[in-house]
Amino acid sequence: MSDEVLISERIGAVERLTINRPAALNALNASVLAALKAAFERIARDDAIRAIVLTGAGEKSFVAGADIKEMATIGPLEAEALARSAKRVHDAIIHCPKPVIAAINGFALGGGFELALVCDIRIAADDARFGLPEVKLAVLPGGGGIMRLSRLVGPSVARALCLTGDMISAERAFQLGIVSELVAHDKLDEHALKKAEALAALSPVALAQIKSALEIGANADLESALAAEAKAFALCFAAADQKEGMAAFIEKRPARFTGR
Ligand code: DAK
Numbered sequence: 001m002s003d004e005v006l007i008s009e010r011i012g013a014v015e016r017l018t019i020n021r022p023a024a025l026n027a028l029n030a031s032v033l034a035a036l037k038a039a040f041e042r043i044a045r046d047d048a049i050r051a052i053v054l055t056g057a058g059e060k061s062f063v064a065g066a067d068i069k070e071m072a073t074i075g076p077l078e079a080e081a082l083a084r085s086a087k088r089v090h091d092a093i094i095h096c097p098k099p100v101i102a103a104i105n106g107f108a109l110g111g112g113f114e115l116a117l118v119c120d121i122r123i124a125a126d127d128a129r130f131g132l133p134e135v136k137l138a139v140l141p142g143g144g145g146i147m148r149l150s151r152l153v154g155p156s157v158a159r160a161l162c163l164t165g166d167m168i169s170a171e172r173a174f175q176l177g178i179v180s181e182l183v184a185h186d187k188l189d190e191h192a193l194k195k196a197e198a199l200a201a202l203s204p205v206a207l208a209q210i211k212s213a214l215e216i217g218a219n220a221d222l223e224s225a226l227a228a229e230a231k232a233f234a235l236c237f238a239a240a241d242q243k244e245g246m247a248a249f250i251e252k253r254p255a256r257f258t259g260r
Contacts, residue, residue, distance in 0.1 A: 002020060004020060004035075005019070005020055005021055005029075005031045005032045005035050006018070006019055006020060006032060006035035006036060006039060007020050007057070008039055010048075010049070011193060011197075012197060012200065013048060013049060013050040013051065013197075013200035014049070014050070014051050014052070014053060014193060014196040014197055014200055015039075015043055015049045015051075015052050015053075016052075016053045016055070016193070016196075017036070017039055017052060017053070017054050017055070018055050018056065018057050019032055019036075019054075019055070019056050019057065019062075019063055020057040021057070022056075022057045022058030022060070022061070024064070024067065024069075025056075025058075025060060025061035025063075025064035025106075025107055026056040026057060026058070026061050026062065026063045026064065026112070027063065027064050027065055027066065027067040027068070027069075027112075028063060028065070028066050028067060028086070028111050028112070028115070029066075029067035029070045030070065030082070030085065033082075033085045033086060033088075033089050034085065036089045036092070037085070037088050037089050037092050040052075040089070040092035040093055040096050041092055043096060043098065044092070044095070044096045044097060044098070047204075047259060049098060050098055050199070050200035050201075050202075050204055050207075050259075051098055051099050051100075051101070051196040051197070051199040051200040052096070052098060052099070052100045052101065052196070053101045053103050053192045053193060053196045054093075054100060054101065054102050054103065054115075054119060055102070055103040055104075055105055055188075055189070055192065056105055056106065056112075058105075058106070059105070059106065059185075060106045060107065061105070061106040061107040061112075062102070062103075062104040062105050062106055062107060062108045062112055062116065062128065063107070063108060063109070063111065063112025063115055063116075064107045064109045064110070064112055065109045065110030065111045065112050065113075065133070065134075066082065066086070066110060066111040066143075068137065083142060083143070086111060086114075086143045087143070089115070090114070090115070090118045090143065090144060093115075093118045093119060094118055094215055095215075096211075097204070097207070097208035097211060097212075098204065098207065098208070098211075099120045099121065099196075099199045099207055099211070100119045100120050100121075101119065101120065101121045101122075101123060101192050101195055101196050101199075102115070102116040102119035102121070102122045102123070103123055103188055103189065103191075103192035104116055104122060104123065104124040104125065104128045104130075104170075104179065104188075105125050105128065105185070105188055105189075106125065106127070106128055106129070107128070107129050108124075108128060108129070108130050108131075109129075109130070109131050109132070109133055109167070110131075110132060110133055110134050110141065110145070111143050113130055113131065113132055113141075113145060113149075114141065114143040114144050114145045114148070115143075117144060117145070117148045117149065117152065118144065118148070120211065121180060121195070122178065122179040122180060123179060123180065123181045123182075123183060123188065123191065123192050123195065124170045124173060124174070124179040124181070124182055124183070124188075125170065125182075125183060125184070125185040125188045126170050126171070126182050126183065126184055126185060127170065127185050128169075128170040128173070128179075129167045129168070129169060129170070130167060130168050130169075130170070130172075130173045130178060131161065131165065131166060131167035131168065132145045132146075132149070132161050132162050132165060133165040133167070134162075134165065135162065135163060135164070135165040136165045140162070141162055145162065146158065146162050149161065149162070149178075151218070152177065152178060153176045153177060153178060157176060170182055201257070202257060203236075203239070203241035203242075203244075203245060203255075203257040203259065204241075204257065204259035205236060205239040205241045205242075205257075205259055205260075206236055206241065206242075206245075209232040209233075209235055209236055210232070212228075212232060213225075213228055213229045213232040216228040217229065239259075239260060240258065240260045241255075241257045241258065241259065241260065244256060244257060244258075245257065
């Protein structure tokens with residue numbers, strides 16, 4: 001097994017990133033956060049990569065949170081630096097113009113749940129578990145867990161999860177809309193890769209515009225959000241991909257998108 005904390009593999013036009021600290025259930029330490037930020041910035045610039053799968057090494061865990069052993073003795077200034085580096089990773093994923101699939105292969109806890117929440121599509125193994133257990137460590141979900149989860153599932157469920165620190169099953173996460181698909185554990189890799197390959201065959205221009213509209217819409221009033229959506233729609237018509245997509249439909253053939 002590799003000793004890198006983040007394994008990057010290219011499979012066609014898909015980049016698979018595997019957080020690789022299985023002995024610590026893939027907890028996010030400073031090295032993992034730095035590697036994730038660098039990887040997403042590299043991927044954003046590389047036109048050959050059209051979709052990303054993010055997962056955790058081993059059978060047990062996606063990411064069991066920030067590294068408690070690294071955090072245990074730090075003071076507020078170091079905590080602020082940690083928060084900043086987690087935020088930079090989140091921003092790199094949110095602003096990456098390509099779709100990012102979280103393939104959640106086990107525990108998604110604390111900062112691991114928060115990491116999954118900034119990905120575009122969440123697919124979970126049927127034995128995955130989700131939770132925000134920070135309260136049990138006398139801290140709180142500070143990387144978007146409170147705010148993003150409240151907006152995703154509503155304040156009632158989010159409050160209960162944040163205040164109790166209880167875990168929920170993958171089935172419950174699916175019912176709540178936290179994940180869009182559940183897959184048998186041993187089929188997760190294959191399924192996530194297949195989904196990523198399907199995304200990689202779509203127009204990078206349209207995908208980037210959809211991500212951008214979704215992000216603007218998440219932070220705006222409805223009128224502004226609708227205006228941003230309409231602008232993003234119009235912008236697609238500047239690209240050859242739009243002509244190709246519509247011509248291919250009319251000519252009854254598969255489209256070949258180039259991102260131009
Ligand atoms: N950090 C460090 N090591 C961890 C870990 C973690 N989060 N989770 C597990 N490990 C390590 C264990 O210490 C153990 O190591 P050894 O003792 O063997 O050396 C190994 O992984 C296997 O774990 P267990 O022996 O505990 O395995 P079990 O199956 O018995 O239990 C578990 C699995 C997931 C239920 C348990 O490990 C657990 O409760 N882990 C801690 C989960 C947790 O509390 N996560 C939240 C951490 S706080 C922010 C951004 C992010 C954050 C905050 C702010 N800003 C932007 C402001 C994030 C905060 C957090 O995530």
